Amino acid sequence: MRQPFLLLLPLTITTFSASCDRTSEPPQDVPASELAPATFVEALPETITLRALKEVPTQPPRYDMETLTRCPLRYEFAAETSIMAPEEFSPTGRALDLKSSQQGSFSAQVEGEHWALRAGTIDRFEVVEDERVRHPGLAADALAPILLNADGSGLMEHDGPTALWSAMGEFPGLTIFFPALPTEAAPGSKVTWNPRLHQRGSSSEVEARRGKATPPPGYTHPKPQGTTHQTEVTLERWLDLGESRAALLSAEWSTGPYKEYMSSSQGAMPEPVHVTINNTDTYAATYVVSEAGRVLFAHVQSTREQQITSTGDMPEQHFFITLNAQMNLVQGCDDPVLTSTSESSDLEADEATRAVNRFITAIKRNDLEALHNLLSPALREEPGSRVILETLRAHLQKHGPNALGHPELPLDLTGIEKGHRMELAGASTHLADQDENVLVTAYYTEPIDGQTRITGLGADTSSRTMLWEVLEITEKRFFYKGNP
Structure with a gap:
């Protein structure tokens, strides 16, 4: 009866020793490139080594007015768009391939009861024969300030829509950079997000009333048109940023086909022309949000398939539109700030x-x-x-x-x-x-x-x-x- 015991004893000791050796070894660090988007890693200060956070915080990040009050922020963003159309469905009768970008900045601080986003200089570039050509953009404060209410998990616009929040056009606006935040801290937690993106021109009345837009006398502002998108934002993991912690969030969604409508102004054409725009959108987004609820980084990509028909003689048009947009926090308080996204817009300008x-x-x-x-x-x-x-x-x-x-x-x-x-x-x-x-x-x-x-x-x-x-x-x- 002793022999089986003697045979088992070395096996038990060996197994126990191997187990001790494995737990005593320090965990292997995951490469930073596998933890977060490369553009975020590259924008981090050199003093920060990105690591996975070992212990999950007890509370999720929240949009909190008290926290936002303590810390005025400044962001920079860049949005590159491409508009393509095949020859047979192009408005010019030739294959279309237009590339342009917008680069700008905005400040964010609490003013009264709202979190106010005020635009800085916004520059516009167009690619002509592989050369970037700068066009007149928008001066600082030309657009109406965005006034937001925070309810913890989300931001809601007050007295909108403003152009820069949700009605800029192919680049919808800053709303795509500020997702709803999950209400639980555990990785895998989800929250529903319903961003409303408006057709260009929907902000006309607000911009004339609170911005610098000056429509001609007798101008009738178009009624705002928008589409509510729906997605789930997922907390993927927590990141160790040295002295601060942040959550990596992601969201993917498709919307459409949905319709937008336009009409010619009275007297502009011999017969009124009514235009129908059919859109199908696909979005993929990644965000890094500090434990205190400040968005440090946002990267959003989208594609849109667009079909335009009208009641007049205008031929049917098809467009394929892509967007690649990024936002970095470049001035803040407690959390790390990132390098600039913009080659021309700065605080002095x-x-x-x-x-x-x-x-x-x-x-x-x-x-x-x-x-x-x-x-x-x-x-x-x-x-x-x-x-x-x-x-x-x-x-x-x-x-x-x-x-x-x-x-x-x-x-x-x-x-x-x-x-x-x-x-x-x-x-x-x-x-x-x-x-x-x-x-x-x-x-x-x-x-x-x-x-x-x-x-x-x-x-x-x-x-x-x-x-x-x-x-x-x-x-x-x-x-x-x-x-x-």
């Missing part, structure tokens, strides 16, 4: 456009104090704040209310040695009967004593960098055509 906008507003309101605070110390001294205000008021009286340009639609915004140069265009009523009846005004800004200030401006009927022939107010020259 945003402040430059805001300074020019406030400067033009101060002139139109005849507000000497506001104008004085925006001028550089040198211009305050010579020719002086009051002289500058009186001169520019006379300029507007002579050339009309748009003579100083439209700050929400800059022709150009360029970084220079100490600040920025911004070009605006505006029609001149004084030159209305001439071939060159648009004034181009160049504004120069520079950060001085912690505030972006106006250091000079010049106006002419064409773009130039010196010796303007209509107006020049710089530290080197004060000139206004028509001054006695």
Whole structure:
């Protein structure tokens, strides 16, 4: 009877020893590339080594107004779109392949009862013969601020729809970057999310009322049209970001086919034209959300198959549209911030456009104090704040209310040695009967004593960098055509 015991004893000891050896070895780290999207890993600070979190937190991330109040945030985003159409269904009669992108920034902080997202500069690029061409974009604060209510697991827009939240077009807006958050912390937890994406133009009334949009007199704003999408957001895993923790979320969904409708305005066509747009959308998204409920990163890809028919003579059109969009948190408080997504939009550029906008507003309101605070110390001294205000008021009286340009639609915004140069265009009523009846005004800004200030401006009927022939107010020259 002893022999079986002797045979079993070595086996038992061997098994026990092997088991001890396995549990005493440190767990193997999973490569960062397998834990999160490569674009997130690449955007992390070099001081952070991404790892899987060993212990799951007891609470899931939440959109909490108190937490959002403590920490103003700044994000940057980039959205690349491609629109393709076969020759037989193209509006031009030729195969279509258009590539463009939008890059911009926005601030996010609590204002009153709402979490407010305010747009910075948004640049637009188009690919022409494999070259990226920059087009005039939108200046900072040109769009109505997005006002959001937070209920823990989701964000809801107040007084919308605004363009930047859900009605931008092929890139729907920022709403796709802020998913619903699961109500449980365990990996595999899910929550239903119903983002509503609006047809371009649906934000017209809100943008005219709260933004800088100025529709023509008598314009009737279209009724907002939108489609509610439905998906489930899944908490895939928790990530160790050094001194903070974050949840990796994912969502995939398809919507459609669904229809949108458009009609020609009355009198625009001999017979009213009614357009029907059939869309089928597919989305795939990944998010990284800190334990405190701040979205650190979002990456969204989508495809749309679109068919357009009408009651008029317009032929049937088919489009295949793709979107690749990303958002990074670039300024925050407790959580790590990521590198920039944008090659051109930055905080100083945003402040430059805001300074020019406030400067033009101060002139139109005849507000000497506001104008004085925006001028550089040198211009305050010579020719002086009051002289500058009186001169520019006379300029507007002579050339009309748009003579100083439209700050929400800059022709150009360029970084220079100490600040920025911004070009605006505006029609001149004084030159209305001439071939060159648009004034181009160049504004120069520079950060001085912690505030972006106006250091000079010049106006002419064409773009130039010196010796303007209509107006020049710089530290080197004060000139206004028509001054006695």
